[in-house]
Amino acid sequence: MEDPLDSRLHAECSxxxxxxxxxxxxxxxxxLLPPSTxxxxxxxRAHILALGPxxxxxxxxxxxxLLHLFVAQGLRWxxxxxxxxxxxxxxxxxxxxxxxxxxxxxxxANQPLIVEDLLNLGAEPNATxxxxxxxxxxxxxxxxxxxxxxxxxxxVQVDLEARDFEGLTPLHTAVLALGAPMSPPSxxxxxxxxxxxxxxxxxxxxLHMGADHTSQEIKSNKTVLHLAVQAANPTLVQLLLxxxxxxxxxxxxxxxHGNTALHMAAALPPGPSQEAIVRYLLAAGADPTLRNLENxxxxxxxxxxxxxxxxxxxxxxxxxxxQGLSS
Numbered sequence: 239m240e241d242p243l244d245s246r247l248h249a250e251c252s253x254x255x256x257x258x259x260x261x262x263x264x265x266x267x268x269x270l271l272p273p274s275t276x277x278x279x280x281x282x283r284a285h286i287l288a289l290g291p292x293x294x295x296x297x298x299x300x301x302x303x304l305l306h307l308f309v310a311q312g313l314r315w316x317x318x319x320x321x322x323x324x325x326x327x328x329x330x331x332x333x334x335x336x337x338x339x340x341x342x343x344x345x346x347a348n349q350p351l352i353v354e355d356l357l358n359l360g361a362e363p364n365a366t367x368x369x370x371x372x373x374x375x376x377x378x379x380x381x382x383x384x385x386x387x388x389x390x391x392x393x394v395q396v397d398l399e400a401r402d403f404e405g406l407t408p409l410h411t412a413v414l415a416l417g418a419p420m421s422p423p424s425x426x427x428x429x430x431x432x433x434x435x436x437x438x439x440x441x442x443x444x445l446h447m448g449a450d451h452t453s454q455e456i457k458s459n460k461t462v463l464h465l466a467v468q469a470a471n472p473t474l475v476q477l478l479l480x481x482x483x484x485x486x487x488x489x490x491x492x493x494x495h496g497n498t499a500l501h502m503a504a505a506l507p508p509g510p511s512q513e514a515i516v517r518y519l520l521a522a523g524a525d526p527t528l529r530n531l532e533n534x535x536x537x538x539x540x541x542x543x544x545x546x547x548x549x550x551x552x553x554x555x556x557x558x559x560x561q562g563l564s565s
Contacts, residue, residue, distance in 0.1 A: 282315035294323050301334035309344045309352055317352050321359050330361050337368035345376035350388035357392040370402035378412035381437035398449045405456025409449040412440045413462045417469030460494040467502045472514040479522045487523035496531030500524040504536035508545050526556045
């Protein structure tokens with residue numbers, strides 16, 4: 239019976255066999271990860287080593303090597319065997335036409351086991367593509383918590399504050415990505431879609447990994463709290479205000495071009511999300527007496543109408559006794 243790996247390598251990639259070339263000194267045995275079903279690593283090594291270095295180092299018209307293709311298709315053992323060889327030739331971080339290394343392709347393709355394999359083999363963990371996106375940006379963009387977990391479990395040092403060419407850290411990216419699928423935003427985490435839950439998990443994991451929640455994105459100086467309020471996302475606002483977060487009162491009162499998160503919350507369209515966000519911010523120590531560059535306090539940004547009288551009274555009372563609003 240034909241080995242499944244043999245048929246997939248030849249059917250999907252149409253690879254010729256070089257036959258005589260062999261590499262000495264490669265480690266034997268399997269990766270230190272849970273075994274997967276299908277062909278063994280040793281079988282994959284036999285096929286990969288038969289191809290010859292010219293085949294493995296060759297790039298197609300889009301800059302893809304066989305390793306890029308194996309990674310994108312989720313062929314773990316073939317990818318591992320090919321990566322061993324490219325590592326020896328110091329080409330483990332070879333880039334395709336969009337600047338993605340095999341590690342970045344693995345992240346974008348949601349292949350956490352391959353991500354961990356490549357990191358363990360020595361792939362550059364802080365490599366970025368032509369948009370300045372790292373492996374953490376990739377996971378944050380597409381809402382892939384298992385990829386973040388693989389990076390974390392690998393034990394490699396990654397730059398949590400790396401900025402892409404838009405000036406965004408992975409945490410900024412995760413928060414912005416979360417805003418997209420939550421329309422209308424839910425007040426109950428259990429009612430979120432699976433995609434939204436994954437994106438929320440990415441935010442939580444980046445914070446757990448040590449991402450700086452006070453960092454401001456370059457274009458508007460907004461923190462992740464400003465971005466969460468801007469998205470009218472009470473679930474995310476509540477997560478970002480969970481202790482411990484250092485000096486919570488200082489964080490909640492940070493300004494972006496003069497506006498605190500409470501200013502932005504007061505300017506939101508009226509509704510349950512706005513009220514929940516305002517209450518979360520006040521309970522965390524948001525100061526309703528602060529003024530923006532137009533000398534406005536948050537209460538001045540509330541939209542007119544009888545439906546907002548409750549919030550108006552809440553902000554008025556807070557200006558007098560901010561400590562009494564946690565109820």
